Amino acid sequence: MAIMNSTNRTDIIYDTSILVLSVSSSCLSLLGSLAIFGSYVIISDIRNSTRKLVTCLTVADFLSALGYLTSGLAHFANTQDKVCTTQSFITTYSSIVSFNLTVAIAIHIFITVVYRTDKTSTRTFLLWANIISWFIPAIIIAVAGANSVLGRDTAESVGTGPWCWIKRHHKYYIFWVFLAGKGWEFLCYFITTSLYVLLKFNMFLRHRHKTFTDMHRSLREEDKNYLYVWFVLYILRLWGSVRSMMDIAEADTGNAGEEISKIFMYMQAVGDPGQAFCNCILFCFLDGTVRSHILDACRGTPQHPVIYDERERLIAAHDINDGSRASCIGNNSDFTQSTRLSGKYSSFDATWHASYSLN
Structure with a gap:
């Protein structure tokens, strides 16, 4: 999993396969982010409020992937200690922003479909969703920085892949694990899953034979893909959440626990940096309008x-x-x-x- 260097306990050597997985997933997410940005700029038919929110979400995911990529490459160059704290600031901040914007997308879809209103399609909602999503994490990160919470001290960061997060030996590290990441992540899971279940129930009772476009004019039929953003987030980040809880409960200290944690680290190395790439699959390749434009461009016949x-x-x-x-x-x-x-x-x-x- 991770081997401590005897000369400098802050240098951690990861399996090469874990580093390769993390770097590869990060690169795919960076490319996926560019695809989402490009589709928004080029294809005017998709620029509704839902797409604007997911484009803002992609900015956060782009920063996360960039931070994870930097950390992975720094491990290969044996300079990880030089970028550790900065990378921790970037990825912790962007991850919380991503959770918040995922909730904002779920709220927008739910209100638009259930209440058949365009109140969440206004610039005001988009503005406040971004102010809250980006400003609150900034306060948390500023306080964490002032208390020297982020980075790495004498061991591997709490439940992470080949990157830095919370200092393991900080006095209140369990509190910061939840405040600077996992608490927002679990809250995101709860809200988005609840809204998804309620929305599907409402659609079954009232809109069983209707398309998304029939439900409200501000929605596209392909907007149904946004219902699965939370599921993608859950599948990708589940492994890191389990490892963090195992670490807090000290369930990864025995032979069996270490093996399970090591397996989950491989999954986490792919999952945590991979959200933008999976979102690209949902919102580009599985979006009929975007896919048609891509095929037309490949054929040279727009x-x-x-x-x-x-x-x-x-x-x-x-x-x-x-x-x-x-x-x-x-x-x-x-x-x-x-x-x-x-x-x-x-x-x-x-x-x-x-x-x-x-x-």
């Missing part, structure tokens, strides 16, 4: 603007062929609004469905 113009042309032709239907559509403000918002809130499929629902 078709979405053409498809949009063709859709409008076909709708206009359809209206001309049926005068009464054209009159009905022309006087229907919902149809006009749906067409106007198609680029900002809905995917092509959603607005196509909306246009024919009026017939």
Whole structure:
């Protein structure tokens, strides 16, 4: 797992395989972050409030991956002690921000679907969600820094992979384990899981045969992928949470405990830095609109603007062929609004469905 160096007890030697896993996962997350940023900038059809929140979440995940990558590379270069404290500040801060923004996304989806309101789609909600998510962790990290909590003292940090976090021999290290990470993580699990269960129950009772677009105009059908952000977070970070609790309970001291902790460290080395990459799979490769743009770009035949113009042309032709239907559509403000918002809130499929629902 981790071997102490006899000449300097703050230098810890990890298995090369653990370092490779951590560095590889971090690199994939950095690339995944860039993909999420790029899709938001390039593809206007996906820029609804949910996507804005996940883009903010990706900023935090990008910082986490960068910190873990720095630590892994520093281990290879035997300079980990020089970056330990700085890396601990970055990854601890960005992890708490990530938990908070994950909760904000869950609240936004829940309120929008259950109460059918766009109150959480406003700039005010987005602003306050970011102020709370970024400002509160900053206070915690500032206090932790003032008390010399973050970094590493004479042993491996509490329940971590090949990176630094909480000093094991700090007087109140158990308190700081929860305040500077695990408490926010467990709270995130509880809130997001509760909202997910309530939301699925509500959707089963009231919206069993409806798509996300039918539930509220500010949602895209692909926004259902956001329901699984908490599950991805849970699967990725479960191993580190178990190792931290084992460390606090001193359950990793025996032979069996050490073996279990070592196995979980391999999982943690992949999971903790890997959230941005998994989010990229959810929000890029499993998002129909983004996937279509990627395929069009790979083929060198960007078709979405053409498809949009063709859709409008076909709708206009359809209206001309049926005068009464054209009159009905022309006087229907919902149809006009749906067409106007198609680029900002809905995917092509959603607005196509909306246009024919009026017939």
